[in-house]
Structure formats: C-alpha cells, structure tokens
Amino acid sequence: MEIHGSGKLHDPVKIQICYGFIDDLSQRHRTTGAEFLEIKNFRFFIINVKGEKSKIEIQSKGDHWEGTFIPDQEGTYRILGMNDTQPVLVRSKNPQENVRPIDFMCGAYDVGHPSDNASPAQLMDIILQDKNGIYTVSPYRNMKPVDKGTNLRIFNPENWEKNISVGENHQAVFKPTMPGLYVIRQDWNDNTPGTFQGITYRKIRYRNNYCLWIN
Numbered sequence: 778m779e780i781h782g783s784g785k786l787h788d789p790v791k792i793q794i795c796y797g798f799i800d801d802l803s804q805r806h807r808t809t810g811a812e813f814l815e816i817k818n819f820r821f822f823i824i825n826v827k828g829e830k831s832k833i834e835i836q837s838k839g840d841h842w843e844g845t846f847i848p849d850q851e852g853t854y855r856i857l858g859m860n861d862t863q864p865v866l867v868r869s870k871n872p873q874e875n876v877r878p879i880d881f882m883c884g885a886y887d888v889g890h891p892s893d894n895a896s897p898a899q900l901m902d903i904i905l906q907d908k909n910g911i912y913t914v915s916p917y918r919n920m921k922p923v924d925k926g927t928n929l930r931i932f933n934p935e936n937w938e939k940n941i942s943v944g945e946n947h948q949a950v951f952k953p954t955m956p957g958l959y960v961i962r963q964d965w966n967d968n969t970p971g972t973f974q975g976i977t978y979r980k981i982r983y984r985n986n987y988c989l990w991i992n
Contacts, residue, residue, distance in 0.1 A: 778792065778856070778884055778986070778988040779792075779793045779795075779988065780792055780793075780886050780988070781793070784887065784888060787847060788847070788848075789846070790846050790848060790886055791844075791845055792821065792835070792843065792844045792846075792856055793842070793843050794819065794821075794835065795813075795816075796809075796813040796816060803935050805936060807841060808840075816842045816860075817835070817837070817842065818860050818862045819880075820860070821833040821834075821844055821857065821882075823846050823855070824854065824855040824857065824898055825848075825849075825854055826851070826852035826853065826892055833846060833856075848886070850888070851889030851890060852887070852888060852889065852890070852892040853885050853887050853888075853895060854886045854887075855884075856882075856883065856884045856885065857882070857902075858882035859880070859881050859882075859900075860880045863878050864973075864974060864976070865973055865974065865976040865977075865978045866978075872976075872979070875977060876979065876980055876981070877971070877973050877981045877982070878981075878982050879981055880983075881899060881901045882985070882987075882988065883899070883902055883903055883986075883987050884988045884989065884990075897917035897920045900919060901918055901963060901965065901983055901984075902917040903917070903961055903963060903987040904917070905961075905987065905989065910952060910953070911950060911951075912951055913949075914949045914961060914987075915947065915948050916929060916943060916947075916949075918963075925947070927942065927963070928940055928941075929942070929943065929961060929963055930961075930963075931961050931962070932959065932960040933953070933957070933959055934955055934956070934957025934958055934959065934991075935955075955991070956991045958988060959989040959990075960986050960987070960988055960989075961986070962984065962985070964983065965983045965984075966981070966983070967981040967983065968980045969981065
C-alpha cells in the first residue's frame with residue numbers, strides 16, 4: 778500500500794494497493810492475476826482527526842487498486858485495511874498443513890502537525906511515532922500491546938529485511954536510511970483448526986503490514 782498526497786488541506790490523497798514480486802536484484806515489480814484480483818475483497822477505512830471512521834471504496838487502475846480521500850482538518854489520518862475472505866492455502870494433500878490467511882494493512886497520513894492521540898483500531902494494528910527521523914513502533918493484537926519479545930520484520934525500499942524485537946515497554950524503534958516504501962510486518966498464528974469455504978485448515982495466519990512512505 779502506498780499513500781501519496783501533497784500534505785495540504787483539501788488536496789486529494791491517493792491510496793494505492795498493489796500485488797507483485799521481488800526479483801533477484803531485490804527490485805519490486807507490480808503484477809496482475811488471481812492474487813491481484815483478491816485485493817478487491819479488502820475493506821478499507823479512514824479514521825479522521827476527530828476519530829470518525831468511514832469506508833474508502835477502491836477501484837482497479839491497471840496495475841493497482843486505488844481509493845481517495847480529501848483531508849479537511851490538520852492532523853493525522855489513519856488508513857486501515859482488512860481481508861478475511863481469502864481462500865485457504867492448501868499446502869499438500871494433508872489438510873493438517875493447510876493455512877487460512879487473514880491480512881491487515883495500516884498506514885497514516887499527516888496534514889500539518891501530526892496528532893498524538895492514536896489508539897488501536899483493528900484486531901492487529903501498528904502505530905508509529907516519529908521523532909527526529911527515529912520511529913517508535915507500537916504493535917497491538919486484540920487492541921492490546923503485544924508481549925515483550927514479539928518479532929517484527931522491516932523491509933526497506935531495496936527489500937532488505939531486518940528483524941527487531943518488541944521490548945519491555947511493548948515498543949520497538951528503527952531509523953529509515955533512504956527514501957521509499959518501508960513495510961513493517963507483524964505475524965501471529967492462531968493454532969485453532971477449522972473449516973472455511975468447505976476446506977479444512979490447521980491454523981489461521983494473521984498478518985499486518987504497516988506501510989510507511991519516506992520522501
């Protein structure tokens with residue numbers, strides 16, 4: 778997910794969601810196909826400066842899906858996405874290896890001075906705070922701070938991966954080193970088996986990607 782705008786009041790903000798792959802040179806490429814079409818099942822919302830939540834409709838735009846909103850007040854706007862309708866991943870003929878994926882996305886967009894009263898707004902959520910180019914990462918699960926030792930994965934614009942652990946204060950820190958899209962990823966496995974769309978699975982893999990664009 779990429780969030781692009783001028784940072785000014787009343788200027789449209791574009792939210793672009795894409796699917797793709799990483800080549801041998803760590804370059805990201807957008808693609809289309811069955812997985813790309815699954816993006817239409819994401820439900821996207823914006824939480825405005827007042828804390829009011831509204832739905833964002835997305836449309837296919839060639840190699841990405843796109844939605845827009847217009848900020849009418851200064852502060853931080855939060856963008857949230859969720860898809861809990863993806864098909865079960867069939868790993869083999871043994872249903873005990875099947876996995877049901879449930880995916881979340883989140884990000885933020887600032888107009889003027891950022892708001893500092895953000896709170897978790899979905900099952901898996903990540904909130905960032907920036908101070909002098911150093912980001913404090915606060916991940917949540919079930920609206921509560923995650924436990925110490927929870928692992929987070931950060932992918933930089935060149936797709937190099939860095940693992941960081943949440944500390945005793947339920948937070949982690951990192952510093953971006955180049956412009957571009959960073960993805961902060963938190964995974965959580967629920968080992969409760971079940972059946973979805975007629976297919977048995979052994980566990981649910983919850984994943985949340987916070988998408989941070991550095992200019």
